[in-house]
Amino acid sequence: MLQLQVPGEGVPVSQVVPAKYFDMLPKDPSGSNHYVIPYEIVTNAMFYNAADPAIAAAMPSPPTDWAGLLKICDALKAAGKACIASEGEDPWSNALYFDYLLNGAGVNVSQLAADKSGATWDAPAVLAAAQQVEQLVKGGHLIPGYDATKFPAQETNWTAGKAAFYMDGNYVTAEVAKQVPAGWKTASILPPTTKAPDAGLFGFAIPKRAKNAVAAEKFIAFFLQKKHLSGISTTALNLTPRTDIPAPADLADVQKSLEAPTLRLGFDGVGGSWLPKVLNENYLDLWHGKTTAAEFVAKCKADQVTYWQTQG
Numbered sequence: 001m002l003q004l005q006v007p008g009e010g011v012p013v014s015q016v017v018p019a020k021y022f023d024m025l026p027k028d029p030s031g032s033n034h035y036v037i038p039y040e041i042v043t044n045a046m047f048y049n050a051a052d053p054a055i056a057a058a059m060p061s062p063p064t065d066w067a068g069l070l071k072i073c074d075a076l077k078a079a080g081k082a083c084i085a086s087e088g089e090d091p092w093s094n095a096l097y098f099d100y101l102l103n104g105a106g107v108n109v110s111q112l113a114a115d116k117s118g119a120t121w122d123a124p125a126v127l128a129a130a131q132q133v134e135q136l137v138k139g140g141h142l143i144p145g146y147d148a149t150k151f152p153a154q155e156t157n158w159t160a161g162k163a164a165f166y167m168d169g170n171y172v173t174a175e176v177a178k179q180v181p182a183g184w185k186t187a188s189i190l191p192p193t194t195k196a197p198d199a200g201l202f203g204f205a206i207p208k209r210a211k212n213a214v215a216a217e218k219f220i221a222f223f224l225q226k227k228h229l230s231g232i233s234t235t236a237l238n239l240t241p242r243t244d245i246p247a248p249a250d251l252a253d254v255q256k257s258l259e260a261p262t263l264r265l266g267f268d269g270v271g272g273s274w275l276p277k278v279l280n281e282n283y284l285d286l287w288h289g290k291t292t293a294a295e296f297v298a299k300c301k302a303d304q305v306t307y308w309q310t311q312g
Contacts, residue, residue: 001037001206004221013037016224017241021201024263037220038203040232041239044096044266045197045254046084046165047172049180050187054079055164063192066101066132073141076164082143084136085154085163086287089147091280094287096167096198097136097191099267101129104193110268113278116308121301130286130293137289147288159184169200173250174237186250190257197257198266201241278303 002014009016017038025033048055058075073083086094102109105125112120120126136142143163146154158166159179166172173186180186190197204223206216223229224242232240237248239255247255267275278300286296 001217001220002034004217006221006224008225013221013224016226016244018243020261020263021199021241024199024265025201026265026269036201036203036205037224038201038241039223039229040202040236041241041258042169042171042200042202043197043239043254043258044093044167044169045188045190045257046167047186047188048165049161049184051183051185052161052164054081058164062189065192066135069192070135070139070141072164073136073139077140081161082163083141083165085143085158085166086146087149087151087154088142088288089150089284091275091284091287093167095279095283096266098129098133098283099198100191100194101132102126103195103198103264103268104191105129106195108268109270113270113274113304115304118301118305121297121304127293127297130296133286134293137287142287165189170239170251170254173248177237188251188253188257196262196264197260199258199263200266274304274307277307 002017003012005012006016021038021041022033025036027033028035050056054076058079059072063069063072076083088094099109102112102125105128107123107125107129112126115121143154143157154163155166155168155172155176156179157163159176159181161181170188204216204220206213206220210216226242226245229240229242230245232238233245233248237250239247239251239258243259246252282291282296282299282303285291285299286293291299
């Protein structure tokens with residue numbers, strides 16, 4: 001498939017889909033990570049309105065470290081604006097802060113989750129990331145009432161200018177397009193210290209037993225033509241893997257972040273029952289200020305030991 005020519009462009013599929021989108025995937029039982037050909041990319045970031053004068057005053061340039069982000073939050077707080085809008089009952093979007101902080105500290109969540117002894121939770125970098133999250137909570141940087149509302153209450157407050165940043169997937173720009181006021185200019189940053197942006201793929205795969213695999217391969221190559229794939233950006237207002245297709249204006253910052261040499265799956269690909277059994281509720285307790293960072297780490301470690309004991 002990767003060697004097929006993209007019709008009318010004189011280049012193979014491998015030249016229009018950057019290798020890093022394959023490199024980020026876990027390998028299948030045969031040792032390959034070339035089992036999906038992406039046509040759309042999603043990623044998560046802290047979105048904000050670059051046209052908001054309060055944000056511009058508090059953040060003349062993107063923060064380069066966590067202390068810099070907290071300084072921005074303090075400035076926003078002093079100006080009467082919450083730093084972060086949060087759907088307080090959603091563990092996934094809120095835990096993205098922790099995921100990115102772990103990535104910045106060199107901690108792989110997949111390896112953390114796979115440790116049946118739970119000892120990896122004792123790494124100083126894990127506690128430090130939890131403490132950074134705790135600083136947001138204790139600093140009063142989350143929008144008031146976040147822990148007692150459900151989606152889309154705080155997304156709506158964010159578009160109304162009641163908070164500066166909103167962590168979500170890049171689809172949020174299309175989601176709120178009819179809500180944002182005139183003059184709104186979407187921009188985004190990643191939590192400072194992030195080493196590798198996360199990315200998710202929507203793409204094609206062909207089952208080994210497919211009766212018309214050759215035709216399917218030709219269709220995929222046809223679909224990946226710039227003239228066809230551009231519609232993902234211009235009409236669907238999303239991102240494509242092709243670097244020669246500009247992102248929608250609202251996603252220009254996101255596309256730039258994906259120029260990083262290395263990408264990764266969110267939470268380093270961890271899924272399944274580990275998230276609800278170990279991370280989710282414990283993280284919400286931390287996010288809601290019910291537990292300290294140290295208590296959060298200890299609880300996750302204990303629950304992870306129990307989790308693996310029940311997995312057989």
